[in-house]
Every structure is written in C-alpha cells, then in structure tokens.
C-alpha cells in the first residue's frame with residue numbers, strides 16, 4: 001500500500017511544468033491515489049468522475065461528432081498531424097511520467113511515446129487515402145460502390161501496461177475517421193492519461209473541437225459500466241485482461257453495439273535445431289523480461305527442440321544471471337527490468353512460483369521477490385517437466401516468468417500444437433532456418449495467433465501492421481493495415497444512370 005499524500009510530488013510538479021501544464025490539483029477529500037511502483041509512494045491524488053459527469057462528457061463528445069464528421073478527411077488528418085508534433089516536442093517529459101507512474105524503464109517509455117507519434121503519422125497518411133471499392137453492377141447503366149462514413153464517439157478502455165500508446169492507436173485512427181473518443185484509462189495509470197489529455201487539448205481547442213477528446217477517470221463499477229452500456233457510444237474498444245473482456249463484451253452485445261477487444265496473451269517462441277541460437281537467446285530474454293514481463297505480447301513459453309535445448313538453456317541461464325543485476329530504478333538508463341505495477345502483481349508472482357514448485361517445475365533462475373521499496377521481482381526461468389501436464393504454463397501471469405519445455409527432435413508439429421493449446425491467441429514466434437518448418441508454422445495448421453513472427457521475438461510490434469489476436473484475446477485489430485474499418489460504418493450505394501428500372505437477379509415485376 002502506498003504512503004498516501006494530499007498534494008502532488010515535487011517530481012510531478014517538475015514533469016507537468018515540462019509539459020507546460022499546471023500540476024494536477026489535489027482534491028479536498030477522497031480521490032484516486034496514483035502510485036510510483038518503483039518507490040511504493042503516492043505521486044498524487046486525483047478526483048474521480050461520477051456517473052453524471054461521465055454521461056455529460058459523452059454528451060459533449062456526441063456534440064463534437066456533429067461537427068467532426070463534416071470536416072473533410074484531410075482536415076481531420078491535419079488535426080492529428082498537429083497532435084503528433086505536440087507529442088514530438090514533449091516526448092521526453094511524457095515518457096518520464098510513464099516511467100514514474102507505471103515503472104516502465106525510461107528507454108521503453110520513450111519508445112511508447114514514439115509509438116504515439118508513429119501512429120499519428122500513419123493516421124495522417126490514412127486521412128488522404130481512406131476509400132471504398134467500386135463494384136461492377138449486373139444491371140445496365142448502374143454504378144455500385146461502397147463508402148465509409150464516420151461511426152460516432154468511440155469508448156476507449158485502456159490497460160495500465162501501455163498507458164498512453166494504446167489510447168493513441170485508437171484516438172489517431174478514430175479522429176481521422178471522424179469519430180470523437182471518450183477515454184477511460186486504467187486506474188493504475190491516471191496521471192499518464194491526464195498529462196496526455198491536457199497536453200493535446202490546445203491542438204483540438206484551436207480547431208474548435210476541444211470536446212472531441214474526453215477523459216473519464218472513474219471506477220469500473222458503476223462509471224465504466226455506465227459508459228459500456230451507453231448506446232451513444234457505438235464502438236467500445238477495450239484493452240485489458242480476458243476477464244475484463246468477458247465482463248464488457250456481453251454488455252456491449254446486449255445493446256447490439258460493436259466491440260473491439262484486445263485482451264490477454266500467453267505467447268510462445270519455438271526454437272528448432274536449425275535456429276541461430278544467439279539471435280534466439282537475445283530475442284527470448286527481451287521478450288520474456290522486458291517491461292518486467294508486463295506486455296500483452298511478453299514471451300511466456302519457450303518450446304525448444306531437444307538437440308539444442310541444453311545449449312540454449314545454458315545461454316539463457318547466463319543471460320538471466322547478468323539480468324538480475326540490471327533490475328531496479330526505471331529512471332536509470334542502465335536498468336533493464338523495472339518493477340511490477342503493484343503489490344497484488346507481486347502476490348500473483350509469488351503464488352505462481354509456489355505453483356511451479358508444487359507441480360515439479362525446476363527454477364533455473366530468479367523466483368524471488370526483492371526486499372526493497374517498490375514492487376520488484378527477479379526475472380525467472382522455469383524448466384517444465386517433460387512427461388506431464390503443467391498447469392501454471394496455461395495461465396498468463398503478468399510478470400517476468402518464462403517456462404522452458406523440450407520437444408522431440410523433428411517434432412515441430414507438437415511444438416505448434418503446444419503453442420495453440422492455450423485459450424489466448426495473441427503472439428507467437430519461430431526461430432528456424434528451415435523453410436519447411438517456417439511454412440508449417442504459417443500454414444493453416446500452424447500458429448493460431450494474430451501475430452506469427454519468424455526469427456524475431458513475440459513482442460515489439462510496429463504500428464503499420466494490424467495488431468491483435470484470436471480466441472480469448474478477443475479477435476480485435478488495431479493500429480495499421482485496414483484496422484481503421486472498425487471505426488467507420490460502411491454504406492453500399494447504387495445509382496441508376498439509365499431510364500429503365502431493371503431488377504437484380506433478372507426478376508421481372510411489370
């Protein structure tokens with residue numbers, strides 16, 4: 001439990017000043033405590049929105065929609081271009097807030113803000129290239145085409161681990177599509193959201209569209225659920241755990257709304273006997289221990305062909321030994337692994353370590369909580385017994401725990417089957433120099449995940465591709481490629497340029 005404080009920390013006053021913003025005003029009573037997980041102290045207390053206030057923000061977003069949808073696409077792109085420039089100017093200060101509030105190492109926090117800038121650039125390009133198809137009509141003198149129109153205000157629910165980037169994937173694309181965004185951030189990262197929201201407000205206000213981005217900081221029950229149930233929000237884009245998706249999706253479905261779900265992952269890397277082990281080891285360590293194992297795409301399971309299992313395990317054990325000395329203050333550029341988000345996450349790590357032991361797993365590295373302020377744990381490697389089921393491997397424990405399991409020589413199909421055995425289907429990777437193995441991995445009987453990489457790890461996606469996963473990961477796609485389609489409504493239009501009225505399918509009705 002963080003030491004509570006009434007005002008805001010000196011560090012925060014300095015960081016908000018670097019963003020040209022006043023520090024968040026402490027409320028007189030109550031409010032939400034924002035905590036620094038690397039020190040276990042409160043950073044600030046923030047006021048919480050009530051249901052009435054949240055609904056009023058939806059009303060304001062609906063009002064902004066009536067104007068935003070009539071702006072030409074390239075003008076909406078210009079708005080997003082200016083948002084991207086403002087983020088460029090303040091990249092470092094915003095990254096330092098991400099680092100302070102969620103404990104993401106400063107280098108990765110800068111990468112998170114860079115991702116916001118990248119998606120703005122991508123969306124600007126989209127704003128001049130969004131288009132529909134023209135189809136050949138079977139009726140003489142007719143023309144048929146489809147057009148894509150703005151959908152309406154989008155509710156964006158975000159998770160703590162990408163406290164600003166995932167919102168920006170939604171916001172940049174939604175805005176060029178003509179949709180305002182109501183953002184409900186994680187209650188574990190409200191300051192990141194507040195800073196981002198306030199930083200970008202002047203850009204929108206200059207364009208007379210200040211209400212097009214709304215921020216609601218409120219408890220899941222009843223405030224978020226009231227937003228989820230609100231029919232004025234035609235799309236709910238929700239990022240978080242599978243449990244959250246199971247709570248949110250049926251509510252949206254009950255009002256026949258549209259959901260875009262980005263949920264949990266239990267991602268695997270397969271390494272076969274032909275793989276470059278040095279390359280694989282580097283990707284595995286970053287994928288498993290980077291962001292302290294708190295990425296949806298974190299590598300949690302490793303399946304290695306028996307002939308090379310010993311050599312690869314040796315490299316990994318040596319790398320993890322070095323890594324233990326690089327766990328610490330995320331503000332220090334030498335640190336590679338920061339803290340977990342809170343005490344509950346540490347408790348889940350400790351419970352999983354107990355389970356690993358109870359099921360006969362062998363801890364090859366790590367396994368301990370660190371005795372220091374904040375929420376630190378050791379990056380952990382666990383060898384899974386060959387011959388029996390091992391329940392901990394089927395669960396996404398949001399911490400740096402990597403399971404290693406061997407598969408028989410030549411039996412890549414069993415590794416692919418293990419990859420697919422879990423309920424989630426987010427990210428997967430194969431390290432191999434064998435064309436046959438790669439083709440098998442990508443075949444219809446191959447990886448069932450939304451992301452399938454070869455000779456690179458499971459995490460660290462670029463914004464140009466559509467991001468998301470199958471099965472319990474929710475099936476949603478965000479960011480690049482044609483993910484924009486989720487934020488628009490499609491209209492099929494036919495125009496009759498002739499003086500006759502032929503019917504489709506040759507039907508006569510004279």
Ligand code: NAD
Nearest residue numbers: 158159160185186220224240241244247262263264265296
């Ligand atoms: P979480 O599910 O606890 O919370 C995510 C968001 O949902 C928060 O804003 C939270 O307030 C809200 N929420 C939670 N339960 C809710 C409910 N019943 N009704 C309405 N809102 C609710 O997740 P977290 O701990 O913040 O993030 C970690 C999880 O998110 C992991 O499972 C991770 O894999 C997943 N994640 C997925 C992606 C992806 O793109 N697939 C990206 C980031 C994180």
